Amino acid sequence: VDELTVLLAKRGKVLRKNGHVTPDLVPVDELVAAIEAEELEPWYQPKIDIASKRVVGVEALVRWPSKEKGMVFPDAFIPVAEENGLIDALTFLVIKKAADMQAHWQKQGLSLKIAINVSMDSLYDLTFPERVVSYLEKHRVDPTGFQLEVTESRLMDDLVGPLDILLRLRLKRFSLSIDDFGTGHSNLTQLRDLPFDEIKLDRSFVQGAAEDERAKSLLESSVDIAKKLDMEIVSEGVETLEDWQRVEMLGCDQVQGYFVSRPLPGDDIPAWVEGWPKLCETLFP
Ligand code: C2E
Ligand code: MG
Ligand code: MG
Ligand code: MG
Numbered sequence: 446v447d448e449l450t451v452l453l454a455k456r457g458k459v460l461r462k463n464g465h466v467t468p469d470l471v472p473v474d475e476l477v478a479a480i481e482a483e484e485l486e487p488w489y490q491p492k493i494d495i496a497s498k499r500v501v502g503v504e505a506l507v508r509w510p511s512k513e514k515g516m517v518f519p520d521a522f523i524p525v526a527e528e529n530g531l532i533d534a535l536t537f538l539v540i541k542k543a544a545d546m547q548a549h550w551q552k553q554g555l556s557l558k559i560a561i562n563v564s565m566d567s568l569y570d571l572t573f574p575e576r577v578v579s580y581l582e583k584h585r586v587d588p589t590g591f592q593l594e595v596t597e598s599r600l601m602d603d604l605v606g607p608l609d610i611l612l613r614l615r616l617k618r619f620s621l622s623i624d625d626f627g628t629g630h631s632n633l634t635q636l637r638d639l640p641f642d643e644i645k646l647d648r649s650f651v652q653g654a655a656e657d658e659r660a661k662s663l664l665e666s667s668v669d670i671a672k673k674l675d676m677e678i679v680s681e682g683v684e685t686l687e688d689w690q691r692v693e694m695l696g697c698d699q700v701q702g703y704f705v706s707r708p709l710p711g712d713d714i715p716a717w718v719e720g721w722p723k724l725c726e727t728l729f730p
Contacts, residue, residue: 468521473529476522480534485509487539488708491717492679492701495693498725500718502558502592504701505543506708507535532564537580544586546711553715560592560622568595568607574614594622594645598629608639615640626650627667636674644671648682651692668696686728704728
């Protein structure tokens with residue numbers, strides 16, 4: 446790994462998890478087969494409210510447990526899906542499995558909001574809001590139990606089409622979140638005009654602020670602006686108690702990260718939620 450790669454990685458651009466520079470992409474035909482066979486599975490990572498330490502929901506993060514390859518992570522197939530017109534099918538598969546899982550948890554007395562990652566591509570498709578809603582209605586799922594996350598960096602490139610779709614989704618009562626905030630270049634007017642209820646500060650942004658004063662000021666003013674716009678502020682990538690305390694000091698509302706839990710299979714979520722108060726005692730001595 447050369448110096449430039451490390452530099453870019455610090456800005457969240459190139460280096461992905463485990464130090465792999467770019468993942469080997471899954472061949473399209475294999476991805477098609479995996480989607481058709483419904484082999485893709487969302488895992489779920491808890492989101493915690495900082496003030497009350499309550500579990501407020503989970504984010505669905507798709508994985509492909511492949512018989513040949515082992516566990517394949519989204520970096521290896523989301524770009525393939527986006528470039529080959531498969532992302533819509535993938536999104537609906539994730540929504541389907543997440544809605545089923547939510548109903549399954551509900552039977553165990555656990556009611557959890559699920560955040561779904563939506564590709565920018567869907568925000569150019571005028572039929573998307575209607576299709577999501579009718580899909581959920583058919584399965585008797587309430588949109589207020591879902592949140593949609595859209596990545597900032599691509600969002601801000603072009604606003605006209607996406608704004609219309611976002612407004613439609615908002616009217617359908619989905620809550621909307623800007624993902625990976627800090628990696629793109631949204632300006633204040635854009636933030637004000639887009640119908641988001643939440644921003645998720647990107648991990649690289651949050652962790653950069655630990656080391657770098659300028660990054661810290663930038664982070665502080667972003668939080669400030671988001672608060673003034675009445676948005677919920679979630680911090681991604683909280684890995685340590687120090688991270689937690691730092692984002693708490695900054696005024697973040699919620700936390701997500703390995704410090705609390707890695708993404709888990711849906712079947713493990715009820716036991717995890719039950720064990721969370723006990724886990725808290727060890728995390729916050
Ligand atoms: P994201 O939406 O920003 O999700 C957060 C990523 O950070 C996840 O990686 C999560 O496992 C990882 N993460 C969570 N906490 C920590 C932490 O404390 N430290 C570190 N180092 N990492 C942490 P994952 O699951 O590999 O997903 C990567 C990206 O793939 C997601 O980033 C999202 O943009 C995309 N993605 C995942 N699932 C879907 C999906 O169903 N549809 C679409 N369109 N994109 C998806
Ligand atoms: Mg996300
Ligand atoms: Mg994110
Ligand atoms: Mg991120």
